[in-house]
Amino acid sequence: xxxxxxxxxxxxxxxxxxxxxxxxxxxxxxxxxxxxxxxxxxxxxxxxxxxxxxxxxxxxxxxxxxxxxxxxxxxxxxxxxxxxxxxxxxxxxxxxxxxxxxxxxxxxxxxxxxxxxxxxxxxxxxxxxxxxxxxxxxxxxxxxxxxxxxxxxxxxxxxxxxxxxxxxxxxxxxxxxxxxxxxxxxxxxxxxxxxxxxxxxxxxxxxxxxxxxxxxxxxxxxxxxxxxxxxxxxxxxxxxxxxxxxxxxxxxxxxxxxxxxxxxxxxxxxxxxxxxxxxxxxxx
Amino acid sequence: xxxxxxxxxxxxxxxxxxxxxxxxxxxxxxxxxxxxxxxxxxxxxxxxxxxxxxxxxxxxxxxxxxxxxxxxxxxxxxxxxxxxxxxxxxxxxxxxxxxxxxxxxxxxxxxxxxxxxxxxxxxxxxxxxxxxxxxxxxxxxxxxxxxxxxxxxxxxxxxxxxxxxxxxxxxxxxxxxxxxxxxxxxxxxxxxxxxxxxxxxxxxxxxxxxxxxxxxxxxxxxxxxxxxxxxxxxxxxxxxxxxxxxxxxxxxxxxx
Numbered sequence: 400x401x402x403x404x405x406x407x408x409x410x411x412x413x414x415x416x417x418x419x420x421x422x423x424x425x426x427x428x429x430x431x432x433x434x435x436x437x438x439x440x441x442x443x444x445x446x447x448x449x450x451x452x453x454x455x456x457x458x459x460x461x462x463x464x465x466x467x468x469x470x471x472x473x474x475x476x477x478x479x480x481x482x483x484x485x486x487x488x489x490x491x492x493x494x495x496x497x498x499x500x501x502x503x504x505x506x507x508x509x510x511x512x513x514x515x516x517x518x519x520x521x522x523x524x525x526x527x528x529x530x531x532x533x534x535x536x537x538x539x540x541x542x543x544x545x546x547x548x549x550x551x552x553x554x555x556x557x558x559x560x561x562x563x564x565x566x567x568x569x570x571x572x573x574x575x576x577x578x579x580x581x582x583x584x585x586x587x588x589x590x591x592x593x594x595x596x597x598x599x600x601x602x603x604x605x606x607x608x609x610x611x612x613x614x615x616x617x618x619x620x621x622x623x624x625x626x627x628x629x630x631x632x633x634x635x636x637x638x639x640x641x642x643x644x645x646x647x648x649x650x651x652x653x654x655x656x657x658x659x660x661x662x663x664x665x666x667x668x669x670x671x672x673x674x675x676x677x678x679x680x681x682x683x
Numbered sequence: 684x685x686x687x688x689x690x691x692x693x694x695x696x697x698x699x700x701x702x703x704x705x706x707x708x709x710x711x712x713x714x715x716x717x718x719x720x721x722x723x724x725x726x727x728x729x730x731x732x733x734x735x736x737x738x739x740x741x742x743x744x745x746x747x748x749x750x751x752x753x754x755x756x757x758x759x760x761x762x763x764x765x766x767x768x769x770x771x772x773x774x775x776x777x778x779x780x781x782x783x784x785x786x787x788x789x790x791x792x793x794x795x796x797x798x799x800x801x802x803x804x805x806x807x808x809x810x811x812x813x814x815x816x817x818x819x820x821x822x823x824x825x826x827x828x829x830x831x832x833x834x835x836x837x838x839x840x841x842x843x844x845x846x847x848x849x850x851x852x853x854x855x856x857x858x859x860x861x862x863x864x865x866x867x868x869x870x871x872x873x874x875x876x877x878x879x880x881x882x883x884x885x886x887x888x889x890x891x892x893x894x895x896x897x898x899x900x901x902x903x904x905x906x907x908x909x910x911x912x913x914x915x916x917x918x919x920x921x922x923x924x925x926x927x928x929x930x931x932x933x934x935x936x937x938x939x
Binding site for chain 1: 773779781785795796848
């Protein structure tokens with residue numbers, strides 16, 4: 400009896416310890432970036448143009464570039480993903496064909512981001528002749544996050560109980576009226592949150608934009624969707640690995656990393672707060 | 684016989700129903716009287732709910748279902764290719780076993796159907812909401828909080844709200860699928876009183892597990908067993924001197 404209890408305790412504390420060490424690890428990364436990044440951040444750093452290949456000056460073009468890429472990705476991917484999810488959950492019959500579509504979507508989610516980058520380079524940059532541009536980058540990132548958006552939107556739609564649909568249909572509503580008035584309003588928070596979390600991850604990707612959108616050094620702001628842009632993750636990659644004085648400009652790297660981190664965390668946080676607020680309104 | 688004195692609202696002729704390869708209903712023939720209460724009884728899985736759902740084609744939304752034979756409402760075949768399913772469902776209100784208010788305000792729940800069918804005028808909508816809530820005996824309890832969420836109502840109130848919502852599309856037939864099975868005795872009684880009140884204006888078909896309930900509220904009772912309609916007649920006759928042994932066994936509680 401006593402032995403058993405000791406065993407339980409050992410298992411409990413081991414698992415607890417492992418969990419805490421994971422948290423500790425993440426905390427250390429955040430702490431390191433915060434401590435080293437904060438001193439680098441100033442008004443000039445956030446709003447200024449980079450100078451001397453990024454060794455001095457600010458990172459405003461990179462912040463703006465990343466924001467524009469995020470907006471472009473959302474504009475392209477959100478409607479495509481949401482309508483695909485609506486089709487798959489609400490309209491499509493369960494068949495071999497729809498199952499293979501689902502399989503394809505899941506597989507797509509596992510494709511490495513550099514492959515999406517190459518695909519974007521081939522299709523958008525070269526074949527469609529968009530050049531390395533905001534447009535090509537947004538489309539490439541959109542392809543990358545589509546599976547996430549479709550899968551999370553499907554989950555959100557499935558979480559709306561069947562009786563909402565039956566109740567509406569029984570009142571003589573058509574299928575689309577039912578979806579539009581009595582399914583989507585309840586599923587939308589989940590669909591948007593899942594999608595924004597997916598887009599947040601794309602915002603930090605380097606590989607896809609490396610080949611389709613990002614400029615190494617471009618202290619000018621884009622004026623059209625066919626312009627190249629700077630982007631935070633790529634800028635960080637350049638500063639950390641490609642810059643001749645990489646060691647000397649560590650504060651710039653940390654500052655950039657911190658800004659990128661805040662951007663992504665802010666995006667996720669916004670999504671979660673949005674979900675909580677809408678959830679309160681539609682509770683069942 | 685009583686049936687012949689009443690106008691038939693629903694006429695079912697040699698109807699078979701399948702879920703994929705599984706046959707759920709066998710050769711159902713039945714006439715359901717207008718502005719009366721008809722109860723379907725029988726053990727779980729006997730097909731009574733399936734039958735109820737064929738009457739407003741709710742089974743259509745399940746993949747792979749198939750119906751043979753005829754279901755006529757007001758002398759038109761509701762399974763003919765010409766039938767407008769949406770129009771059909773507008774004529775038939777449905778109350779589900781689990782009350783299913785939408786997570787909207789009480790007002791919006793009841794206005795849902797009329798709005799879909801094109802009523803936009805605010806005064807007209809308010810009129811409908813009020814009259815339906817009065818009919819479903821809920822008005823006095825909720826008149827001061829029409830704009831609060833329907834999810835805040837008690838179980839019994841929610842079910843009466845669903846009845847009000849179904850009445851708001853001005854149906855001729857009201858289908859009830861075990862409407863009181865999840866309610867406490869007091870709420871059940873209220874629903875039963877309501878059914879007695881509503882049969883003046885509507886043809887009511889109710890599926891129930893509760894035999895006392897069938898006895899209390901219905902004019903006619905149909906007993907189903909394993910997908911067959913075993914016996915159908917005036918409720919008094921079914922409960923006092925059934926013609927079939929199976930019916931008697933079920934009613935006296937020997938099985939089911």
